[in-house]
Amino acid sequence: MMEKEIxxxxxxxxxxxxxxxxERRVIVKIAPDKLVELCKFIKDLGFEHLSSLSITDWPKxxxxxxxxxxxSYKDKILITIKTxxxxxKPEIDSVYPVWGESAQIHERxxxxxxxxxxxxxxxxxxxxxxGWHEKPPFRKDFDWREYVxxxxxxxxxxxxxxxxxxx
Amino acid sequence: MAVQxxxxxxxxxxxxxxxxxxxxxxxxxxxxxxxxxNPIPDGYRGEHRFNIDKCISCGLCSKICPNRAIEMVxxxxxxxxxxxxxxxxxxxxxxxFCALCQDICPSGAMKLTKNFFxxxxxxxxxxxxxxxxKEENT
Amino acid sequence: MKPESVGKNExxxxxxxxxxxxxxxxxxxxxxxxxxxSARADPGYLHRGFEKLMEYRLPIQNAVLSDxxxxxxxxxxxxxxxxxxxxLIGVEVPERAKYIRVIMAxxxxxxxxxxxxxxxxxxxxxxxxxKLAFGYRDFILDLFELITGGRVYPAGYICPGGVRRDLPxxxxxxxxxxxxxxxxxxxxxxxxxxxxxxRLRDVGVLKLEDAIRLGATGPVIRASGLRTDxxxxxxxxxxxxxxxxxxxxxEGDAYARFQICxxxxxxxxxxxxxxxxxxxxGDFIDKRFSKLKLxxxxxxxxxxxxxxxxxxxxxxxxxxxGGTKPYRVKIRGPSFLHLIPVLEFLLRDVQIADVPAxxxxxxxxxxxMDR
Numbered sequence: 308m309m310e311k312e313i314x315x316x317x318x319x320x321x322x323x324x325x326x327x328x329x330e331r332r333v334i335v336k337i338a339p340d341k342l343v344e345l346c347k348f349i350k351d352l353g354f355e356h357l358s359s360l361s362i363t364d365w366p367k368x369x370x371x372x373x374x375x376x377x378x379s380y381k382d383k384i385l386i387t388i389k390t391x392x393x394x395x396k397p398e399i400d401s402v403y404p405v406w407g408e409s410a411q412i413h414e415r416x417x418x419x420x421x422x423x424x425x426x427x428x429x430x431x432x433x434x435x436x437x438g439w440h441e442k443p444p445f446r447k448d449f450d451w452r453e454y455v456x457x458x459x460x461x462x463x464x465x466x467x468x469x470x471x472x473x474x
Numbered sequence: 475m476a477v478q479x480x481x482x483x484x485x486x487x488x489x490x491x492x493x494x495x496x497x498x499x500x501x502x503x504x505x506x507x508x509x510x511x512n513p514i515p516d517g518y519r520g521e522h523r524f525n526i527d528k529c530i531s532c533g534l535c536s537k538i539c540p541n542r543a544i545e546m547v548x549x550x551x552x553x554x555x556x557x558x559x560x561x562x563x564x565x566x567x568x569x570x571f572c573a574l575c576q577d578i579c580p581s582g583a584m585k586l587t588k589n590f591f592x593x594x595x596x597x598x599x600x601x602x603x604x605x606x607x608k609e610e611n612t
Numbered sequence: 613m614k615p616e617s618v619g620k621n622e623x624x625x626x627x628x629x630x631x632x633x634x635x636x637x638x639x640x641x642x643x644x645x646x647x648x649x650s651a652r653a654d655p656g657y658l659h660r661g662f663e664k665l666m667e668y669r670l671p672i673q674n675a676v677l678s679d680x681x682x683x684x685x686x687x688x689x690x691x692x693x694x695x696x697x698x699x700l701i702g703v704e705v706p707e708r709a710k711y712i713r714v715i716m717a718x719x720x721x722x723x724x725x726x727x728x729x730x731x732x733x734x735x736x737x738x739x740x741x742x743k744l745a746f747g748y749r750d751f752i753l754d755l756f757e758l759i760t761g762g763r764v765y766p767a768g769y770i771c772p773g774g775v776r777r778d779l780p781x782x783x784x785x786x787x788x789x790x791x792x793x794x795x796x797x798x799x800x801x802x803x804x805x806x807x808x809x810x811r812l813r814d815v816g817v818l819k820l821e822d823a824i825r826l827g828a829t830g831p832v833i834r835a836s837g838l839r840t841d842x843x844x845x846x847x848x849x850x851x852x853x854x855x856x857x858x859x860x861x862x863e864g865d866a867y868a869r870f871q872i873c874x875x876x877x878x879x880x881x882x883x884x885x886x887x888x889x890x891x892x893x894g895d896f897i898d899k900r901f902s903k904l905k906l907x908x909x910x911x912x913x914x915x916x917x918x919x920x921x922x923x924x925x926x927x928x929x930x931x932x933x934g935g936t937k938p939y940r941v942k943i944r945g946p947s948f949l950h951l952i953p954v955l956e957f958l959l960r961d962v963q964i965a966d967v968p969a970x971x972x973x974x975x976x977x978x979x980x981m982d983r
Contacts, residue, residue, distance in 0.1 A: 331846055332916070355824055356824065356827075356829075357827065358918065358925070358927055358944065359916075359927050359929060359942065359944040361929050361940075361942035363931055363939070363940045374929065376916055376927070376929070378918075380838065380840055383845050383846065385916065385918075387916065406825070407825040407826065408825065408826050408827070408953040408957075409825065409826055409827025409949060409953065411953075412827075412948070412949065412952050412953055416948075434655060434656060435655060435656035435659040435982060436656065436659070437656065444661070444664070445661075445663065445664055451664070466565060466567070466568075466601075469542055469545060470542075514757075515757060515758045515780075517758075517761050517777065517780075518757065518761055518762075519761040519762055519767065534906070537906060538670075538672075538673070538904065538906065540669060540673040540676050540677065570676065570765075570767070571762070571767070572676045572767040572768065573761065573767060574672065574673070574676065574768075574904070577776070577904055578904045
């Protein structure tokens with residue numbers, strides 16, 4: 308199928324208009340409560356490889372934006388699905404029922420680094436960090452310079468004094 | 475049993491013995507390191523050499539370094555009258571030898587040489603202050 | 613899938629991070645006698661936080677940082693980062709630079725597969741294979757020293773806009789001689805070795821529907837029967853002008869992956885010969901990037917780039933909000949999927965002696981799993 312046919316099929320069933328960014332790239336934005344339904348629909352169209360899953364947080368707008376990149380081996384097209392959830396209480400449905408373990412491991416990493424709850428994911432235990440008691444580290448409001456200066460650097464040392472000055 | 479012996483004898487004649495004879499007459503591939511060494515090509519990224527007469531104190535090398543290994547300081551004690559501006563001090567422990575400071579220097583004062591014998595027992599060798607060197611022929 | 617216990621004599625074994633057979637990655641095995649009941653991966657020993665580090669550096673500084681994502685194939689990661697920045701800014705790379713980039717990426721793939729062959733041999737007991745592989749790899753490292761200035765870390769040789777230095781003239785004569793030596797070595801090693809067949813045949817079988825569900829890519833899924841390669845599905849740089857094949861097998865066991873390793877090296881040698889013959893003259897970097905600048909802005913937008921590195925499919929997702937530094941970078945490494953879901957799935961109900969053969973035949977790099 309070509310990119311235009313996929314955009315038309317999604318518009319017929321869900322009413323959202325995707326757009327074609329360039330050859331082989333289609334972007335679709337949807338509300339978070341219809342996310343799992345859209346994912347099941349495009350999996351039946353042949354999009355069976357979940358390439359990556361990512362979160363971007365925009366503190367000025369107060370949202371967390373999720374991005375799902377899905378590739379089809381048959382048609383050779385990549386669809387990007389984007390949703391936005393509220394920043395105060397971040398939780399969303401998991402896509403584990405649709406794509407299996409490859410979705411589960413990506414969500415486990417995002418839960419640890421950004422602090423988003425995934426409802427329906429069987430295993431959300433910590434992956435990389437051990438004994439971490441502070442905020443999730445990849446958020447924009449985590450001050451990593453303070454953390455590093457308090458725990459690792461010593462102001463008296465001549466070679467490390469550079470790190471206490473402003474950039 | 476006899477068939478296996480004939481097969482081994484055949485292999486020795488056609489493959490093993492010619493290889494042994496060829497290896498007796500070819501050059502050894504080992505380089506005996508402290509007495510002779512492999513040639514190092516041009517463009518190798520080794521230790522820095524800084525020419526203080528060409529420096530214009532723009533500070534670009536300090537801004538582009540990805541690890542903040544270069545800091546602009548005043549020249550040490552006795553050279554301060556002849557060289558009043560600020561010059562780069564390099565900390566070799568933080569440097570990753572990427573040559574971005576060589577590419578951005580507008581006057582060609584910072585260059586990387588072919589020297590890689592940098593290990594030392596004395597920690598003060600690691601920091602290079604901006605002093606003029608004895609032979610200036612660049 | 614939850615593991616189940618078989619009997620009361622179980623104990624737990626750490627196939628740990630300081631083990632000579634496992635790199636910087638640890639697996640916890642639950643063992644009953646000589647059979648492994650279940651496994652649990654324990655990653656995180658090499659987590660350096662690249663995605664956060666890249667938000668505070670300029671694109672040219674990120675090019676120097678990107679060759680440490682996985683050291684064993686540094687030039688391939690340089691290439692994917694440069695492609696992401698170029699697509700965001702909207703710049704077209706000159707023809708000579710594209711050919712040089714393809715030559716360096718394929719040399720990096722040959723060098724990485726030689727490490728895979730050497731380490732798989734020593735894991736199953738064939739020490740001579742390890743010595744042959746690392747000896748021949750040294751010729752390629754000497755070529756890297758001539759062209760980029762360093763043997764292992766090329767320091768952002770493939771930067772956004774082109775390449776940092778031109779190809780020297782002596783390189784064009786030395787590259788075919790090195791490739792002849794490597795072709796002779798592959799011919800010698802391809803012969804059927806009863807030791808390899810005994811240890812690798814029917815070990816770690818991965819069927820096609822499991823492979824797609826668990827997220828395997830690259831040589832692992834090609835050994836299970838699916839003909840796919842990013843260089844043929846969505847060609848990047850100038851791969852659509854070259855004539856090469858993609859080896860595929862149907863059995864899905866460790867011996868099939870081992871055969872694909874050797875055949876891919878032959879196809880890479882073919883690509884480099886074609887690229888050297890068609891190398892054009894011209895600039896090696898775009899005019900806007902030839903002098904380093906500290907204040908080049910990237911327009912707003914986002915981009916997702918996929919490449920085929922030696923271990924599978926790599927992806928970089930980059931978002932920019934109009935400043936000089938990227939706003940968010942997400943790096944998708946192939947080993948993240950191979951070493952956690954696929955390994956836990958394959959290490960159920962096998963013998964302990966098969967564990968190195970399965971682990972090394974997946975060709976996982978702990979550095980690109982943790983980033």
